[in-house]
Amino acid sequence: TQLLEQSPQFLSIQEGENLTVYCNSSSVFSSLQWYRQEPGEGPVLLVTVVTGGEVKKLKRLTFQFGDARKDSSLHITAAQTGDTGLYLCAVNFGNEKLTFGTGTRLTIIP
Amino acid sequence: EAGVTQSPTHLIKTRGQQATLRCSPISGHTSVYWYQQALGLGLQFLLWYDEGEERNRGNFPPRFSGRQFPNYSSELNVNALELEDSALYLCASRGQGELYGYTFGSGTRLTVV
Numbered sequence: 732t733q734l735l736e737q738s739p740q741f742l743s744i745q746e747g748e749n750l751t752v753y754c755n756s757s758s759v760f761s762s763l764q765w766y767r768q769e770p771g772e773g774p775v776l777l778v779t780v781v782t783g784g785e786v787k788k789l790k791r792l793t794f795q796f797g798d799a800r801k802d803s804s805l806h807i808t809a810a811q812t813g814d815t816g817l818y819l820c821a822v823n824f825g826n827e828k829l830t831f832g833t834g835t836r837l838t839i840i841p
Numbered sequence: 842e843a844g845v846t847q848s849p850t851h852l853i854k855t856r857g858q859q860a861t862l863r864c865s866p867i868s869g870h871t872s873v874y875w876y877q878q879a880l881g882l883g884l885q886f887l888l889w890y891d892e893g894e895e896r897n898r899g900n901f902p903p904r905f906s907g908r909q910f911p912n913y914s915s916e917l918n919v920n921a922l923e924l925e926d927s928a929l930y931l932c933a934s935r936g937q938g939e940l941y942g943y944t945f946g947s948g949t950r951l952t953v954v
Contacts, residue, residue: 773947833883
């Protein structure tokens with residue numbers, strides 16, 4: 732069974748602080764996606780990373796794909812209350828279904 | 842462009858009954874994926890339909906079934922409902938190519954009492 736472990740599971744920080752969440756696997760994958768899910772809604776795609784060592788920026792969010800293509804991180808600078816949500820990484824391990832990580836539930840305190 | 846639409850938004854059923862959930866993908870998308878998200882848990886893959894055929898199935902009992910219609914919309918059926926089937930059921934569609942992420946609907950919240 733191919734698993735994606737995310738850490739931390741829960742994170743609660745003050746508005747304006749920085750944070751990093753992680754996604755790790757024992758398997759190598761060709762690409763990885765990050766999603767954010769708000770309560771009562773489906774996950775929304777944030778980014779797809781493809782190349783080992785790749786860094787992508789989306790405003791205050793920075794996504795990095797590990798050199799070994801087995802891990803990824805999401806860094807948020809100067810967190811805002813609108814960043815609150817469940818952050819999920821997801822990988823297609825080659826069987827045409829997206830496997831999701833365990834998720835990081837982020838709460839930004841005003 | 843309309844997104845992925847799911848109906849109903851909420852569904853309350855009694856244990857032992859059957860539930861039918863519906864999904865319309867984005868226009869032009871032929872693949873439809875179903876996921877279950879139980880409270881506090883991650884997304885668990887249920888079923889994948891493409892071009893009217895079931896292509897892959899997750900680790901769920903046979904009472905979870907579905908189909909895809911010629912217009913690519915899809916239906917998920919859950920028979921003999923159990924209390925632990927209470928969850929948010931999410932449908933997603935995807936464009937061609939691995940790099941395109943899934944577009945999810947807002948889900949159907951199924952409550953079994």
